[in-house]
Amino acid sequence: MHDVLIMRHGEAAPGYPDHARRLTPRGEAEAEKMARWLARRVAEGELCMPRMYASPYARAQQTAQALCDVLGAPLETLDFITPEDAPLAVSDWLLHQPLGAPIMLVSHMPLVGDLAGLLVEGSPAQGIGFPTAAIAEFEADVWAAGCAQLKRFTQPSQLR
Numbered sequence: 147m148h149d150v151l152i153m154r155h156g157e158a159a160p161g162y163p164d165h166a167r168r169l170t171p172r173g174e175a176e177a178e179k180m181a182r183w184l185a186r187r188v189a190e191g192e193l194c195m196p197r198m199y200a201s202p203y204a205r206a207q208q209t210a211q212a213l214c215d216v217l218g219a220p221l222e223t224l225d226f227i228t229p230e231d232a233p234l235a236v237s238d239w240l241l242h243q244p245l246g247a248p249i250m251l252v253s254h255m256p257l258v259g260d261l262a263g264l265l266v267e268g269s270p271a272q273g274i275g276f277p278t279a280a281i282a283e284f285e286a287d288v289w290a291a292g293c294a295q296l297k298r299f300t301q302p303s304q305l306r
Contacts, residue, residue, distance in 0.1 A: 149248040149297070150240060150265075150284045151196055153180070154258045154276040156212075158205040164229070165203045176279035176302040177209040181216035183305050184281075188217060195219060196250035201227045203254065209279065210252040229254040233261040233270050240289035258282075268292030277301045 156173030169177065187193040198221045200210035207223070214221045226235050236251070243249060251258075255276055262282055263273030268291040276282070280301040286294035 148245050148285070149193075149196075150286075150289070150294070151248055151250040151281055152258050152261060152276075152284070153209070153213075153250065153252045153281045154255060154278055155201075155203075155205040155209040155252060157278040168204050169208045173205065173278060174208070174212065177212035178216070179302045179305055180279050180281060180300075181213045183300070184213060185216045194247050196248040198222065198250050198252070199224045199227070200252040201229075201254060203228060206252045206254060213250070213252070224251070227251055227253040227257060229257055231257055233257060233264040234291075236261050237264055237289055237291065243289075262296070264291050265289065265294035266292070266296055274299075277303070 156169045156176040158167045158173055159170050161167045184193065188195055195217065198210055198214050198219045200206045200221060200223055202223050202225055210221050258276045259273035260270035264270045265284055280299065282296060283298040284294040285297055
């Protein structure tokens, strides 16, 4: 069994084109707060250092880079975790990942909510809403539809 953490990017400014939208100062603060929280958990042995992946969109890259800077982890980009991508494609990708370190995906609504619904309930329509910079943590023996369990859901407003 291993864990997957799914994070929505921090608050982003409006604009066009969508892929170029950047974090607001609040979004940067949200990402930094969540990064410090994750780093504490890693330092205390509560969480193993995750393998970090992000959408290629600017706001997801900024959020993930804030995490990587604090955690000292490298960042990889996945082109198939943008807002409108299919949660089934992500689930299929997860099925082929080696066991070991947790996987962290930094992405967007509606994908993050739909993916959570697919993994836990077996249907993207059963997804959950993600406030900006929220992190959902899942565990599963196999990353197939309906096979995961939500372990924890944390958003910046819950942290000091």
